Amino acid sequence: MNHANPHRRLVMPSSDKFHEECAVFGICGHREAANFTYLGLYALQHRGQEGAGIVSSDGRNFHAEKGTGLVADIFGKKDIRRLSGDKAIGHNRYSTAGESLLRNVQPLTVNFAFGNLAVAHNGNLTNAPMLRSELEAYGAIFQSDSDTEVIIHLMAHSRGDTLLDRAVEALSLVRGAYSLVMLTDHELIAARDPYGFRPLCLGKFGDAWIVASETCAFDIMEAEFVREIEPGEILVINDKGVTAHRPFTPPDAPAKCVFEYVYFARPDSRIFGDHAVYPVRKALGRQLAKEAHVPADVVIPVPDSGVPAAMGYAEGAGIPFDIGLTRNHYVGRTFIEPEQAIRHFGVKLKLNVVPGVLSGRRVVVVDDSLVRGTTSRKIIKMIRNAGAREVHLRISSPPTVSPCFYGIDTPTQKELIGSGHSIEEIRDYVTADSLRYLSLEGMLNAMPGRDDHYCHACFSEQYPIALTKAEEIQLGLFDADAHADTR
Numbered sequence: 153m154n155h156a157n158p159h160r161r162l163v164m165p166s167s168d169k170f171h172e173e174c175a176v177f178g179i180c181g182h183r184e185a186a187n188f189t190y191l192g193l194y195a196l197q198h199r200g201q202e203g204a205g206i207v208s209s210d211g212r213n214f215h216a217e218k219g220t221g222l223v224a225d226i227f228g229k230k231d232i233r234r235l236s237g238d239k240a241i242g243h244n245r246y247s248t249a250g251e252s253l254l255r256n257v258q259p260l261t262v263n264f265a266f267g268n269l270a271v272a273h274n275g276n277l278t279n280a281p282m283l284r285s286e287l288e289a290y291g292a293i294f295q296s297d298s299d300t301e302v303i304i305h306l307m308a309h310s311r312g313d314t315l316l317d318r319a320v321e322a323l324s325l326v327r328g329a330y331s332l333v334m335l336t337d338h339e340l341i342a343a344r345d346p347y348g349f350r351p352l353c354l355g356k357f358g359d360a361w362i363v364a365s366e367t368c369a370f371d372i373m374e375a376e377f378v379r380e381i382e383p384g385e386i387l388v389i390n391d392k393g394v395t396a397h398r399p400f401t402p403p404d405a406p407a408k409c410v411f412e413y414v415y416f417a418r419p420d421s422r423i424f425g426d427h428a429v430y431p432v433r434k435a436l437g438r439q440l441a442k443e444a445h446v447p448a449d450v451v452i453p454v455p456d457s458g459v460p461a462a463m464g465y466a467e468g469a470g471i472p473f474d475i476g477l478t479r480n481h482y483v484g485r486t487f488i489e490p491e492q493a494i495r496h497f498g499v500k501l502k503l504n505v506v507p508g509v510l511s512g513r514r515v516v517v518v519d520d521s522l523v524r525g526t527t528s529r530k531i532i533k534m535i536r537n538a539g540a541r542e543v544h545l546r547i548s549s550p551p552t553v554s555p556c557f558y559g560i561d562t563p564t565q566k567e568l569i570g571s572g573h574s575i576e577e578i579r580d581y582v583t584a585d586s587l588r589y590l591s592l593e594g595m596l597n598a599m600p601g602r603d604d605h606y607c608h609a610c611f612s613e614q615y616p617i618a619l620t621k622a623e624e625i626q627l628g629l630f631d632a633d634a635h636a637d638t639r
């Protein structure tokens with residue numbers, strides 16, 4: 153079944169502009185600000201493993217430390233001590249190999265009319281290339297490839313009287329997804345786009361205020377979760393406390409990313425309000441059991457991300473849950489590897505079967521999503537080699553049919569096996585005895601709150617913000633040939 157919208161053919165560019173999975177963290181009012189930022193980034197490592205940075209402010213000077221790789225490998229004790237001051241922001245970055253240059257690692261820092269400024273961004277701006285060309289035409293010189301730098305230039309070009317005015321003006325010009333933290337000499341600013349695509353939470357640790365992508369960053373330091381930063385909200389945090397601003401007209405409905413619940417956020421986090429991720433993932437599995445039951449002896453997850461859904465499935469189906477695959481936690485996610493050849497190798501590095509669980513049995517294997525299909529194919533081969541009699545693959549989300557423009561790494565549409573292939577063709581490719589996905593409706597019913605509050609474009613191709621023709625052309629999405637065909 154091809155879910156692609158017949159009215160619109162997307163031709164994805166070969167660039168990696170959309171690959172912007174990230175984490176942000178900020179703290180204001182603690183003398184160990186950098187140390188806590190380090191802890192926060194460590195807890196948020198799952199949101200990006202290619203690079204990280206911390207910038208602190210002592211009220212006069214900024215101190216910055218950045219590197220490529222994992223948080224624990226980048227920052228040493230000496231680095232953290234050097235990052236003095238009671239305010240700091242940090243960022244974890246995902247990017248593909250060609251882009252993991254140090255100059256792209258955030259926070260980005262500049263010194264402009266209002267003093268020092270550092271910015272860290274989670275999300276993707278769909279009109280960034282267009283704004284960038286316009287700014288360059290006015291003489292702006294960019295130092296990175298990142299969307300985020302566009303925001304900095306827009307703030308620098310603004311005629312606003314205050315930094316907040318300039319931030320509002322800049323953010324009113326960008327389209328797409330942003331959960332941002334900014335640091336000035338004396339303030340921490342947090343902003344979330346009016347659709348609220350990516351999560352952003354406010355917390356408190358003693359007298360200090362904290363902002364983080366997910367609440368797991370608060371838990372690690374035993375900070376208190378205060379509330380979600382609302383879509384369209386800008387918080388200015390300084391020694392006097394927190395001031396909230398809502399300068400933008402809200403859209404008809406927010407568009408919080410459904411995939412944060414399906415896969416991306418940590419299961420022990422609460423995101424998008426006070427909603428825990430783990431029970432949502434379990435509910436997705438229970439719903440899947442309702443929709444796609446098959447007689448079997450055992451339900452096993454693809455660890456780690458498939459575990460809660462598999463538990464929900466086993467519970468819903470009344471079939472015993474067991475661990476049939478173990479994961480080597482020290483390899484890193486295979487998805488990070490950009491080369492197909494490495495990727496195939498990566499699955500074997502990462503996962504292995506548990507002897508004795510699968511032999512002679514009818515196995516239901518549950519995963520949260522199927523993207524290219526290469527992971528499932530390898531896994532099913534392993535399960536069969538371990539002696540399973542039948543292997544039934546169940547996916548706790550619908551087919552991934554479209555790339556994300558708002559900050560989740562999805563490959564080009566051509567590489568998405570769910571786009572342009574029937575379920576039977578996919579089943580055949582992954583060599584399962586049966587394959588069933590969760591329905592779009594079933595997934596949305598399992599989400600907390602009302603379902604029209606979610607962006608599910610990767611599963612439905614219904615993008616909450618229509619791209620303008622100019623944006624499509626700029627991004628290389630506009631297929632002139634297809635356009636000619638339909639005229």
Ligand code: AMP
Nearest residue numbers: 457487521522523524525526527528561
């Ligand atoms: P694939 O081999 O491309 O079908 O990979 C599917 C696996 O990748 C599933 O086990 C998912 O948990 C995982 N996955 C899905 N989306 C992402 C993503 N954006 N980043 C990293 N891993 C992902």
